[in-house]
Amino acid sequence: MKKKVVIxxxxxxxxxxxxxxxxxNPNLSVTILEKNDRVGKKILKTGNGRCNLSNLDMKPIYYNCPDFIEKCFNKYSVSDVIAFxxxxxxxxKTDDSTRLYPYSETATSVLDILRRQLGIFDINVKCETMVTKIKKTDKFYIEFGNEQIEADYLVLACGSSAQSNTNGYLLAESLNHKIIEVRPGLVPLKTKENLKSLRGIRVKCLASVIKDNNIIYTESGELLFKDQGISGILTLNLxxxxxxxxxxxxxxxxxxxEEKIYDIIESQSSKEALIGILPKMLADKIGKNISQFDANHVLFAIRNYQLIITGTYGFNQAQIALGGVDINEINDYFSSKKINNLFIIGELLDIDGACGGYNLHFAWISGLIAAETIGFEKK
Ligand SMILES: Cc1cc2nc3c(=O)[nH]c(=O)nc-3n(C[C@H](O)[C@H](O)[C@H](O)COP(=O)(O)OP(=O)(O)OC[C@H]3O[C@@H](n4cnc5c(N)ncnc54)[C@H](O)[C@@H]3O)c2cc1C
Structure with missing residues (x-):
């Protein structure tokens, strides 16, 4: 009898x-159930349509669970993913940093080569099929619409709530898995301050998040101002x-x-000195905060611009979700510690990475490792 795997x-x-x-194992029966009218729609949105699919600078610290991720990296390296x-x-190819992209610089190439393989291997793909219920006895019984199919192995690969309306968390819960609170991740932030005058301005800076008067995180990069908030890769990571x-x-x-800034401020001796240092609208905004015009005050204002966060732009603008299925309940082969032959992969898990290809990289390696565990019948 052919073993049946449903994803x-x-x-x-x-x-x-x-x-x-x-x-x-070409003899396995593999079925993908997808709620959308096509598979891989989110892949097309990634990397602004270019698909930043991984990164040569791959370290466990770029993820929220470095110990778990390190074990995965020992099984699948970046070179293994590239080779796949x-x-x-x-x-x-890489861009001018370590980020990896398809050479064509279009995400459709990535999806097209994956879709081509579905055809080559004759993988059964059912689109517009939203799984609503799963029962487990000796086998899995998977329900959608008025239909039900059975499987020996079940892989939950439902992704997250970021720009999607998945019920994957409920499905995992119904199979006894605990969900860590899910919230938007890699998401633009709303601010108390009205930033309308700065909308669209991009500026390189160093940002520090302060909690209880202590710096809890610092990163440098490009900030993008929105009407009532901030965006750009730096903000997403913050x-x-x-x-x-x-x-x-x-x-x-x-x-x-610093000395040059001092010289400029002293030689210009007016708030307008800022316009030679910062984009004009930002210079105006910061200039308004300066009570006393001398080099020390000006420099302090440039180096200590504060914003108070009032929330995020929500799942609709989030690239990922934080939280998800508790990783303490799965092992590093991605099988459930609670239900035999259940696998949970990708962003549905409480695993997330920084901007830069780290989330797709995790999606790939979790899928590959789970497949090898099932395919080679590893335990
Ligand atoms: C705008 C945007 C840009 C991004 N850019 C990047 C980037 O450049 N680099 C990077 O590394 N990451 C990026 N990401 C994140 C990355 O896309 C995700 O981390 C990755 O796609 C997660 O893969 P996944 O397989 O877990 O989930 P997904 O790719 O979301 O796939 C889950 C699939 O499950 C389906 N599904 C859900 N529930 C059900 C159900 N009940 N029944 C049937 N089907 C169901 C969904 O329709 C979906 O097709 C970006 C995300 C967004 C939104």
């Missing part, structure tokens, strides 16, 4: 899991460390020569 969710993790399973995609026919009421302090001169 709920045809996104990044589910697709590579299905393909790897068939590479290992090369083997499917995808050419990969968002994990902020709550309502958090304070962020921005240093807009962290790479500048």
């Amino acid at each position: 709920v969710g045809g996104g990044a993790s589910g697709l590579v899991c299905a393909i790897r399973l068939k590479q290992i 995609f090369n083997n499917l026919g995808l050419l990969i 968002s994990r460390y902020t709550d309502v009421g958090s304070k962020i302090i921005f240093d807009f001169a962290h790479t500048a020569d």
Whole structure:
């Protein structure tokens, strides 16, 4: 009898899991159930349509659970992921940093090569199929609409609530798994201050998140102002460390020569000196905060611009979700410690990474490791 594997969710993790399973054992019956009209829709949105699929600078500290992730990296390295995609026919390149993209610089190439494999291996894909209930006795019984199918192995690959309306958390809960509170991650932040005059301005800076008068996180990068908040990769990465009421302090001169700034301010001796140092609208805004015009006060204002966070822009603008299925209840082969032959992969888990290809990388490796565990019948 052919072993039947059903994968709920045809996104990044589910697709590579299905393909790897068939590479290992073409005799397995593999079915993907996908609620959308097409598989992999989110992949097309990634990296602004370019799909930042991984990163050569891969360290466990870029994730919320470094110990768990390190064990996964020992099983699957970045080169293994690159080799997997090369083997499917995808050419990969880095940008001017360590981020990895398809050579074509379009996410459709990534999805197209994955979809091609679904055809080559004759993987059964049912779209517009939202799984609503799963029962487990000797086998899994998976319900959608008025239909039900059975499986020997079940892989939950439903993704997260970020820009999606998944019920994956409920499905995992119904199978006795605990859900760690889910909230928007890698998300633009709303601020108490009205920033309308700065909308669209991008500026490089060093940002520090303050909690109870202590700096809890610092990162440098590019800040993008919105009407009533902030965005850009820097903000997305800061968002994990902020709550309502958090304070962020921005240093807009962290790479500048302080003495030169002093000279400029003293030689110009007016608030307008700021316009040669910062974008004009930002210079005006900061200038308004300066009570006494001397080099010390000006420099302090440039290096200590404060914003108070009032919330996030929500799941609709989040790239990922924080929280999800408790990783203490799965092992590093992605099988459930609670239910035999249940696997949980991808963003549905309480595992998240920074911006830069780390979330897709995790989706790929969790799908690949789960497939190898099932395919090679590892325990
Ligand atoms: C705008 C945007 C940009 C991003 N850019 C990047 C980037 O450049 N680099 C990066 O590393 N990460 C990026 N991410 C994050 C990355 O896309 C996700 O981490 C990754 O797709 C997670 O893979 P997954 O398989 O867990 O979930 P998904 O890819 O979301 O797949 C889950 C699938 O399950 C389906 N599903 C859910 N519930 C059910 C159900 N009950 N029944 C049937 N099907 C169901 C969904 O429709 C979906 O197709 C970005 C995310 C967004 C939103």
